[in-house]
Structure formats: C-alpha cells, structure tokens
Amino acid sequence: MRNLVITDRDVSGNLFNNSVIVNLNNITYSTCTGALECLKNNGICYFKDDMNLVSRWMNESQLIIYVTQVKYGCFDVKFKQMLERLVVNLEPYYTVVEGETCHLGVSQLNKKLIVIGYGEVSEQEKQVFEQLLEETTLGYAYTSVHAYFCQEDEIEDALQTFGGVDHD
Amino acid sequence: MTKILIIDGSLKHAHQFVEPFIQRLEVYLSPYAECVDTRVASSFDERTFFEYDQVILTFFNSLDCVPSSMLEIFQRLEGQMDHHPEIYALIACDEYEPEKCDLSEKVIQCWCKRENLEYQGALKIGSALFIMNTPAKFVVSNSIKSFAKNILKQETVNLKTTMLTERQFMKTSRHYWDKEIKKKKKHNRRKQSIKK
Numbered sequence: 001m002r003n004l005v006i007t008d009r010d011v012s013g014n015l016f017n018n019s020v021i022v023n024l025n026n027i028t029y030s031t032c033t034g035a036l037e038c039l040k041n042n043g044i045c046y047f048k049d050d051m052n053l054v055s056r057w058m059n060e061s062q063l064i065i066y067v068t069q070v071k072y073g074c075f076d077v078k079f080k081q082m083l084e085r086l087v088v089n090l091e092p093y094y095t096v097v098e099g100e101t102c103h104l105g106v107s108q109l110n111k112k113l114i115v116i117g118y119g120e121v122s123e124q125e126k127q128v129f130e131q132l133l134e135e136t137t138l139g140y141a142y143t144s145v146h147a148y149f150c151q152e153d154e155i156e157d158a159l160q161t162f163g164g165v166d167h168d
Numbered sequence: 169m170t171k172i173l174i175i176d177g178s179l180k181h182a183h184q185f186v187e188p189f190i191q192r193l194e195v196y197l198s199p200y201a202e203c204v205d206t207r208v209a210s211s212f213d214e215r216t217f218f219e220y221d222q223v224i225l226t227f228f229n230s231l232d233c234v235p236s237s238m239l240e241i242f243q244r245l246e247g248q249m250d251h252h253p254e255i256y257a258l259i260a261c262d263e264y265e266p267e268k269c270d271l272s273e274k275v276i277q278c279w280c281k282r283e284n285l286e287y288q289g290a291l292k293i294g295s296a297l298f299i300m301n302t303p304a305k306f307v308v309s310n311s312i313k314s315f316a317k318n319i320l321k322q323e324t325v326n327l328k329t330t331m332l333t334e335r336q337f338m339k340t341s342r343h344y345w346d347k348e349i350k351k352k353k354k355h356n357r358r359k360q361s362i363k364k
Binding site: 031032033034035036037039040041071072073074075076077080081083084086087092093094096100101102122124125128131132135136 | 178179180181182184228230231232233234235236237239240242243263264265268271274275276278279281282334337338341342345348349351352356
C-alpha cells in the first residue's frame with residue numbers, strides 16, 4: 001500500500017490509478033466514543049468495522065489525499081468522525097515535539113498529505129483549517145502537508161490537477 | 169438573573185473527562201443565575217438553545233479540535249438563530265499546553281461569525297486527564313470561579329490553566345498511562361479466563 005485517497009464524495013477513479021480510494025459513503029464505521037480505551041489496549045479498537053482496515057492503511061501509506069468538505073475551518077462531521085477513529089494509531093505516552101507535548105504516531109513512515117477542501121470557505125476559515133492540519137500532523141512523520149480549496153462544483157477540475165499525483 | 173445552558177459536546181465517553189470541571193462551574197453559577205441547565209450532545213434538543221441568555225459550550229478536545237459531536241450540534245443549529253444568546257466555551261485537552269485548545273476556539277469563533285452570535289471567550293484547560301488528581305486542582309478551581317464570575321457579569325474572558333510544570337505533567341501522565349494499561353491488561357486476562 002503506497003497511496004490512499006479518502007473522500008466524503010464520489011471522485012473519478014481514473015484520476016488515481018495507483019491509489020486505494022476510500023469513499024466514506026461506501027464504508028461503515030461507528031463513531032469513536034472518546035474513552036481512549038484503544039490507547040490502553042495496544043491500539044486495538046473496541047469496534048470491529050471497516051475503520052480497522054482504513055487505520056492500518058493510513059499507517060502503511062506514503063501519500064494520503066483527503067477530499068473533504070470544510071465547515072467553520074474544520075473537517076465536516078463525517079470526515080471528522082473518521083479521523084477520530086484514527087486515535088488507534090497514536091501512542092498513549094506524551095513526547096515533546098517542537099516544544100509541544102503530543103502523542104507520537106505509531107507509524108513513523110515518511111508521508112505526504114494533500115487535502116482538497118471544498119465548500120463555501122472564508123479566508124479566516126482557510127487559515128484555521130491550515131493551522132488545524134499543521135497541528136493534527138504533529139507527531140507523525142509528514143514531510144509535507146498541503147491544503148487546496150475550491151467550490152463544490154469545481155472539485156472535478158481540482159481533482160484533474162491532482163490526477164496522476166499518485167504516480168511514481 | 170440570567171438563564172444559562174451548559175452543553176457538554178464531548179464524544180460519548182469523553183464526558184467523564186470534563187465532568188469535574190462542569191460540576192464546579194455549576195456550583196459557582198447556580199446561586200446567581202435564574203437557572204443553570206446542563207445537557208449532553210447525545211440528548212440535546214436544539215430547540216431549547218434559544219431559551220437561554222448565555223450558552224457555555226464545553227468539550228474535551230478530539231484530535232486537537234472540536235469533536236464531531238459538537239460539530240453536529242453546530243450543523244443542527246445552522247440558520248435557526250432567531251434569538252442570539254452569548255456564547256462562552258470551556259475547552260479541555262489532554263496535552264500540557266492549554267494553547268492546544270486555541271484551534272477549537274477559532275472553530276467556535278468561525279461558527280459564531282456565520283450565525284451572528286456573540287462570542288465572549290473561553291477557559292482552556294490543559295492536562296485535563298490528570299489535573300484534578302494533583303495540587304493544581306486548586307488552580308483550576310480558581311480559574312473556573314473567575315470564568316463563572318465573568319459569565320455572570322456578561323464580560324469577555326480569556327483564561328488558561330494547566331498543571332504547574334511540564335516536568336510534573338510528564339511524570340504524572342506516564343504514571344497515569346502505566347496504571348491504565350496495567351488495569352486494561354488485567355481486565356483482558358480476567359475476561360479470557362472467564363471465556364475458558
């Protein structure tokens with residue numbers, strides 16, 4: 001597994017020939033309960049659903065592409081619910097990285113993250129979202145994190161730009 | 169005398185991490201407010217939101233941001249604002265730095281801006297998993313008291329509190345996780361032996 005595309009809407013499969021595409025509308029997953037039981041249980045989640053596989057793929061991928069609606073400078077609910085389940089990929093103990101305490105990611109494989117955020121997003125919300133990406137990737141070995149914003153009807157055009165980004 | 173609503177928007181089982189803070193806040197608010205009601209995200213009826221003068225959004229940060237349960241409430245309330253209560257926030261995170269709650273605050277501000285709500289400020293609590301088991305709990309209580317005073321006076325507020333030192337945080341957190349992991353292993357072993 002090298003590349004992973006996680007999307008909350010349909011995207012053209014032919015744009016990402018070398019990636020596994022996970023459409024959140026086509027998988028089933030429960031909402032994280034936030035009890036942090038997985039951190040106490042060696043990263044084993046209480047729920048047995050599609051997210052067990054997706055969280056493993058997240059660790060193994062070197063290029064991750066998110067296609068998500070952005071609301072209030074944050075991920076949309078469905079996408080956020082998916083991300084919350086990825087807490088299984090964190091170590092329970094804290095480490096100081098760049099002067100801040102954080103949980104380190106279990107996988108320290110070098111990764112690149114591209115986020116295509118769509119929706120009516122103000123300048124302030126864009127800034128907040130970019131800061132959010134910076135913050136959530138702390139503790140993982142992300143070599144680059146990029147966010148691109150577009151309107152919902154422009155998403156196919158935006159994806160055309162990234163088509164082939166997952167090629168060697 | 170004002171009507172105050174506290175919404176605990178944490179994920180289902182993360183309520184336990186903010187409950188001690190909410191209980192203290194209620195104690196400081198109750199004698200001076202007309203009513204103080206607390207609701208959790210799962211059973212929150214958005215129609216009641218408009219019956220209050222002040223709303224305090226409380227939650228335990230989830231992946232450095234507002235939890236999905238709180239975002240769901242934001243979406244449910246979207247475009248329904250005929251009454252505009254003042255919005256306060258009590259945000260807790262498990263890391264040492266209360267600044268880790270800043271992003272959540274910004275998301276709340278973005279929501280308030282879209283919905284034309286008056287955002288009045290927040291109390292941010294770091295080291296939330298263990299702080300109430302350390303001497304720093306008195307510091308937290310004082311911060312919550314100041315926060316409550318600001319709410320009752322309808323003033324803007326920006327408060328932060330955490331454990332006394334980072335070194336103490338690292339030590340306490342290590343002890344906490346060691347204990348919890350041990351407890352979980354013991355529980356798993358017992359479960360397996362019952363199965364056999």
